Amino acid sequence: MMSNLTSTERARAMLITGAGVLIGLTMAAVGRNDPMGAHGWIVLLFCGVLFFIVGQKLYDAEPVEDRSVSYYDDPTKIGILLALFWAVVAMGMGVWVASQLAWPDLRFDAAWSSFGRIRPVHTSGVIFGFGGNALIATSFHIMQRTSRARMPDQVSPWFVLLGFNLFCVVAASGYLIGITQSKEYAEPEWYADLWLVIVWVVYFVLYIRTLARRNEPHIYVANWYYLSFILVVAILHVVNNLAIPASFSGAKSYSAFSGVQDAMVQWWYGHNAVAFFLTTGFLGMLYYFLPKRAGRPIYSYRLSILSFWGIVFFYIWVGSHHLHYTALPQWVQTLGVTFSVMLLVPSWASAGNALMTLNGAWHKVRDDATLRFMMVAAVFYGLSTFEGSFMAIRPVNALSHYTDWTVGHVHSGAMGWVAMITFGSIYALTPVLWRRETMYSWKAVEWHFWLALSGTVIYVFAMWNSGITQGLMWRTYTESGTLRFSFVDTLIAMHPYYIARAFGGLLFFTGACICFWNVVMTIRRVPHHTPAIDYPTTSEAMEPAVPAAE
Amino acid sequence: MDMTHEWYVALSKSFGLFWLLGLSVAITAYAFWPSLGGRFDKAANSILDDEDGPAQPTSTKAEDKACR
Numbered sequence: 085m086m087s088n089l090t091s092t093e094r095a096r097a098m099l100i101t102g103a104g105v106l107i108g109l110t111m112a113a114v115g116r117n118d119p120m121g122a123h124g125w126i127v128l129l130f131c132g133v134l135f136f137i138v139g140q141k142l143y144d145a146e147p148v149e150d151r152s153v154s155y156y157d158d159p160t161k162i163g164i165l166l167a168l169f170w171a172v173v174a175m176g177m178g179v180w181v182a183s184q185l186a187w188p189d190l191r192f193d194a195a196w197s198s199f200g201r202i203r204p205v206h207t208s209g210v211i212f213g214f215g216g217n218a219l220i221a222t223s224f225h226i227m228q229r230t231s232r233a234r235m236p237d238q239v240s241p242w243f244v245l246l247g248f249n250l251f252c253v254v255a256a257s258g259y260l261i262g263i264t265q266s267k268e269y270a271e272p273e274w275y276a277d278l279w280l281v282i283v284w285v286v287y288f289v290l291y292i293r294t295l296a297r298r299n300e301p302h303i304y305v306a307n308w309y310y311l312s313f314i315l316v317v318a319i320l321h322v323v324n325n326l327a328i329p330a331s332f333s334g335a336k337s338y339s340a341f342s343g344v345q346d347a348m349v350q351w352w353y354g355h356n357a358v359a360f361f362l363t364t365g366f367l368g369m370l371y372y373f374l375p376k377r378a379g380r381p382i383y384s385y386r387l388s389i390l391s392f393w394g395i396v397f398f399y400i401w402v403g404s405h406h407l408h409y410t411a412l413p414q415w416v417q418t419l420g421v422t423f424s425v426m427l428l429v430p431s432w433a434s435a436g437n438a439l440m441t442l443n444g445a446w447h448k449v450r451d452d453a454t455l456r457f458m459m460v461a462a463v464f465y466g467l468s469t470f471e472g473s474f475m476a477i478r479p480v481n482a483l484s485h486y487t488d489w490t491v492g493h494v495h496s497g498a499m500g501w502v503a504m505i506t507f508g509s510i511y512a513l514t515p516v517l518w519r520r521e522t523m524y525s526w527k528a529v530e531w532h533f534w535l536a537l538s539g540t541v542i543y544v545f546a547m548w549n550s551g552i553t554q555g556l557m558w559r560t561y562t563e564s565g566t567l568r569f570s571f572v573d574t575l576i577a578m579h580p581y582y583i584a585r586a587f588g589g590l591l592f593f594t595g596a597c598i599c600f601w602n603v604v605m606t607i608r609r610v611p612h613h614t615p616a617i618d619y620p621t622t623s624e625a626m627e628p629a630v631p632a633a634e
Numbered sequence: 635m636d637m638t639h640e641w642y643v644a645l646s647k648s649f650g651l652f653w654l655l656g657l658s659v660a661i662t663a664y665a666f667w668p669s670l671g672g673r674f675d676k677a678a679n680s681i682l683d684d685e686d687g688p689a690q691p692t693s694t695k696a697e698d699k700a701c702r
Contacts (some may be wrong), residue, residue: 118697152688153688154688155688187677228688230681232688301678302677302680308653372681375681375682376681376692380682381675381681381682382678385675385678386666386671387665389661389664389665389674390661390665393657393658393661396655503673
């Protein structure tokens, strides 16, 4: 992979990683009396390893390939492998966390293994590690293909991918040593947040630069979704993480917000993380890989545009539904309810559009587990958005909030929709990227599909039962007006569901392991294959919107 | 200018309302504008044909090539 970089690019990569080493050293030095010092060593190690990997090849021969005839896929390949690595790690963590709830002894009495520390490793690991890497990798793939243009340079995609993974490593390791700013899905402290801003701006600029080189007059809708993901996540991340560090030699910082404003900003961020990290980016995946795999254009392109703007407009307002019956003004809560209910329209438009695309290709859905992953993802997307709109209504929320129903809802979205579309996309992408004839084992894909589906269904049903039981027990009064059940009564009632949940998660985790194995075996064992269509396109629409100068 | 609660309410009830309405109308018009149908169809179909190389700045059409 290094051999595809010119010596200038290698030198630039060494400069960047060298600067990273210095930053790590500085952090380790000034933060030596604080947990931040440990992060300094992690940064130093991460950048140091990359520095030597590049340095070893610095004086190798210059690449001979003609860059104008192929896309730049090396970062995409590594991104897919990193996504699967994070999937295995973070879903494994998830199984452990779930098991701790059923059998608390599984904490083994260590500080780092307490629920509060490994739970964010699970959530951040699946959202950012698995989801984020999959989004970055597929966006690199899709933006080049739909633009029919190669990325403008070869250093910034690596900077984005590896820089993002450095953020993930710093985040996950920080939780284990007790560094957190206690904002859900935004736990990392100020220096990690600053670093992510830099990475994210480079990502945005890279995407725009690629689109500026495009040879298609119209920007395909998947790119709109990816761009909304990149742009809005940047805004959310910056605003929610506004904080003053207690000192520059320590991890601790204080949020710029306090009280109910802090809660509102956090859930404006939190729900839009669901919207723009876990929805629009993955809809970009759906709008590209599902039509491609089904061999049919999207059912209604016009509807995809309309639902894009609908989702973007409505989602941004719904965060306050996380704060029903709190100090938040009633009208803000009502605003959240209204937009949450309206959001159902563009969400179902997207889900319906995906399913209607499959109309006429149902035999492919039956035979092809990859396409089935995508179909099930669209179904779960429809189900969980309906459930979400429903749960946002204040009286429903009175029953569901703080119970396992919320956990079930999140997982029906995260496992059923986000992970399913990602696995489908990975199976569609792997043979194309590595130029292989097919996946190593189609049987394994089938196994993965059924494990993932049954795991999701078991998980979600367990949490529905548990959550509603819990919610109803909390609001049951005796004739004298006191609470009928103690807290421990609810725990006993929930215990069997917790075991079922851990089992469902285990099935899902097993599927992810099979996927990783299958992808690695595809790369190692499946014969190389030069696709019949592997030639530079003369696009029918050679009307560059922007002159392709470079 | 005083950034009071009333000021925000007035803004959202006047400008905010028409801004959202205007954008909704504009987007719906764009999405369903009849003459854009060709462009959208082309875009929807564009991802289905080959994906394995960037477009080449040449005037030769695909069907003029000797082989795929």
